Amino acid sequence: MFFRRKTQPIQDFLCKVLAEYFSLESAEVTDWVSVDGASVSVVLPFACATRHTQLKAHLLEQLQQSKFSVDDITVSGQIHTGQTKQPPVKNIKNIIAVASGKGGVGKSTTAVNLAYALQQEGARVGILDADIYGPSIPIMLGNEDASPRSADNKHMEPPEAWGLVANSIGYLVPAEDAAVWRGPMASRALKQILDETLWPMLDYLIIDLPPGTGDIQLTMAQQIPVTASIIVTTPQDLALADAQKGIAMFNKVDVPVLGLVENMSYYQCVKCGHKDPIFSEYGGESLAEKYGLPLLGALPLNTQIREHADAGTPLVVTQPDSELANTYREIARAASMSLALSVAAAQDDSHLKGDPISFKPA
Numbered sequence: 239m240f241f242r243r244k245t246q247p248i249q250d251f252l253c254k255v256l257a258e259y260f261s262l263e264s265a266e267v268t269d270w271v272s273v274d275g276a277s278v279s280v281v282l283p284f285a286c287a288t289r290h291t292q293l294k295a296h297l298l299e300q301l302q303q304s305k306f307s308v309d310d311i312t313v314s315g316q317i318h319t320g321q322t323k324q325p326p327v328k329n330i331k332n333i334i335a336v337a338s339g340k341g342g343v344g345k346s347t348t349a350v351n352l353a354y355a356l357q358q359e360g361a362r363v364g365i366l367d368a369d370i371y372g373p374s375i376p377i378m379l380g381n382e383d384a385s386p387r388s389a390d391n392k393h394m395e396p397p398e399a400w401g402l403v404a405n406s407i408g409y410l411v412p413a414e415d416a417a418v419w420r421g422p423m424a425s426r427a428l429k430q431i432l433d434e435t436l437w438p439m440l441d442y443l444i445i446d447l448p449p450g451t452g453d454i455q456l457t458m459a460q461q462i463p464v465t466a467s468i469i470v471t472t473p474q475d476l477a478l479a480d481a482q483k484g485i486a487m488f489n490k491v492d493v494p495v496l497g498l499v500e501n502m503s504y505y506q507c508v509k510c511g512h513k514d515p516i517f518s519e520y521g522g523e524s525l526a527e528k529y530g531l532p533l534l535g536a537l538p539l540n541t542q543i544r545e546h547a548d549a550g551t552p553l554v555v556t557q558p559d560s561e562l563a564n565t566y567r568e569i570a571r572a573a574s575m576s577l578a579l580s581v582a583a584a585q586d587d588s589h590l591k592g593d594p595i596s597f598k599p600a
């Protein structure tokens with residue numbers, strides 16, 4: 239009892255500082271702080287490693303200006319596991335589906351850069367290309383010729399590109415073969431790739447869904463233990479209308495939508511810097527407002543994004559200090575936090591936190 243009386247005020251103080259720092263309520267961050275004598279440990283349930291040093295400095299500064307003092311503060315991250323209706327896949331804590339209603343809005347490009355951005359924020363990440371009919375992830379990762387190795391002819395070791403594990407139908411069958419598969423076969427193939435890949439321990443598996451919101455996407459969203467989704471759209475009315483169908487689809491299968499990413503928000507002239515909203519303005523913002531969803535971020539129509547995708551040299555990895563990479567990391571942090579808050583809201587404070595017990599459905 240004596241111990242508790244002594245540390246509780248510091249705990250409360252740090253929770254208040256943290257809540258202000260992340261624009262949250264104090265109650266939402268209570269579990270993140272633990273005080274042991276004069277040592278403080280802050281464990282964030284989302285990926286934001288690039289901010290840990292800054293956050294630690296902020297906490298120390300606030301403590302200095304307060305009546306409290308501590309010997310040491312550590313800031314680290316530990317991603318929790320979200321609940322799903324379907325049994326989880328071995329070693330995977332959370333599956334995030336990246337979807338778009340309309341094709342060609344930059345869903346795959348965003349999924350790839352987001353995966354690397356999450357990794358740079360300290361998460362263990364993999365990517366699965368579910369675009370059975372037009373797998374583009376192998377091209378974007380620059381390892382089109384790779385194929386998964388199998389020691390037992392049953393399970394696949396996923397190829398690795400730029401430090402990220404990935405699997406795709408594109409590594410397994412010629413494009414023309416998959417292109418004629420009917421819907422159920424495509425969903426079955428995806429489920430099989432997901433289950434038979436020897437994924438290492440992952441905080442997030444990003445799934446690049448095929449474009450659209452038809453039966454195939456719905457079946458995939460139902461059959462796969464998706465923890466949450468992200469919708470990519472352009473600000474154009476046509477894309478927004480389809481993005482709404484995407485939100486409706488995830489609502490139907492009870493998969494939370496973490497937020498929207500507005501891609502190709504504007505074109506910025508490389509010579510004069512003028513911004514031109516080619517695909518209209520404020521589309522993502524108004525859609526996010528309409529559905530009460532966060533707008534996780536916006537990316538410009540930019541030649542570098544296209545060139546890096548075509549060349550198989552993911553922008554976030556090869557240009558990590560660029561403004562664009564920074565934007566992808568901001569989106570990654572926002573998505574990861576949104577997921578952590580949704581996980582916390584959905585489960586009581588007990589057993590599902592921390593590393594999951596690795597198990598496979600019977």
Ligand SMILES: Nc1ncnc2c1ncn2[C@@H]1O[C@H](COP(=O)(O)OP(=O)(O)OP(=O)(O)O)[C@@H](O)[C@H]1O
Binds near residue numbers: 372537
């Ligand atoms: N912000 C951007 N700026 C410039 N080019 C982009 C941007 N985002 C994506 N692209 C380019 O647009 C094209 C389509 O992108 P991508 O394949 O990611 O879209 P998609 O929505 O996944 O398409 P599909 O629905 O056909 O799978 C690609 O050539 C890609 O390089």
